[in-house]
């Protein structure tokens with residue numbers, strides 16, 4: 001499948017990569033696309049946002065002719081690697097049957113049934129086209145169910161780019177405020193303050209803070225990443241998820257796990273399966289269709305049925321678009337028994353251990369934390385972070401330089417510290433990556 005297997009490259013014979021053609025394309029595209037990109041999260045890459053020509057397995061091939069080992073994986077979705085043949089085949093078959101019906105397909109019901117058998121909370125579900133939309137649907141259901149307005153979210157947790165949730169995602173020491181009751185910081189210019197007026201922010205992994213706030217009895221929903229992935233690979237503390245689950249049940253609050261990253265990645269049934277705690281509602285996206293724009297809101301049947309008999313509205317022209325559903329069906333059929341996800345684990349662990357050891361050799365203090373399918377490298381920490389405040393110690397600038405050095409050596413990892421693995425990252429890719437990391441660490445020590 002991969003025309004230039006990782007193992008065959010002799011790295012020493014390769015000059016450092018240049019990205020001049022990407023730079024030229026971005027400059028040209030910037031005439032019509034602000035910043036030359038279509039998402040703010042693709043801006044600001046060093047030395048440039050990349051322009052990619054094709055992708056295959058664990059590799060991206062850019063317009064400069066570089067073959068890059070990819071740990072971005074489309075920001076997470078490509079758990080089966082780039083361009084897997086079974087998905088391609090299913091999509092081509094569906095393409096011949098039409099693109100969008102404005103009606104239902106048998107496919108979407110099949111995907112929903114399979115989803116239900118895999119994900120513990122998913123008595124019922126609805127499809128959306130993005131994780132951000134799934135989050136909005138979840139919050140609407142929670143407010144419809146409880147008749148309350150207040151929503152609790154956690155510092156550093158990301159739930160999409162919409163006005164009511166882009167709050168305290170990237171707080172800084174200057175604006176974060178008290179760790180127990182953090183300030184609410186909007187993440188964008190132009191955000192409607194009334195939209196986040198009912199959203200309150202707490203520090204994560206602090207059960208007492210959640211219990212105290214929920215006891216007031218006026219909170220519609222608690223929403224969280226059940227493993228903190230967007231701002232650092234932080235696992236829930238012992239008993240934390242269970243404790244929040246119980247506090248929500250006691251106080252009539254809807255518990256929402258945002259599994260857009262963790263779903264179908266940390267276990268077939270997501271973090272809720274891995275940690276054994278079932279939320280009332282969960283949101284999914286990313287790995288659900290291995291690169292196609294499919295997301296979902298899933299949960300208790302009585303809650304999801306509010307879309308039919310409870311007056312709650314949910315729409316979307318492209319929801320359950322048949323071509324995307326064909327991709328989702330094959331993806332879930334491949335992931336459902338957990339074997340693909342389990343097979344990633346030993347290689348992911350090897351990579352985590354190898355990174356930690358090369359950084360130690362270079363004398364760079366760092367913590368590698370999380371799970372082998374999605375982990376985080378935090379420069380500047382000497383022990384694992386427990387919450388967002390701990391992550392404020394991270395040496396971000398040095399890590400960005402480190403990523404730049406890796407990229408010159410044709411390994412692409414997220415500048416914010418996250419590493420995503422796919423089923424196509426084999427021994428050779430990991431071996432080559434670790435050789436690059438050793439060199440990059442020496443460059444920034």
Ligand code: PMP
Pocket residue numbers: 075129130131132133135158159160161225230258259260261285286295
């Ligand atoms: N929730 C989480 C936890 C996410 O990581 C993301 C995207 N990174 C979203 C929601 C939003 O998903 P999307 O980008 O598909 O709108």
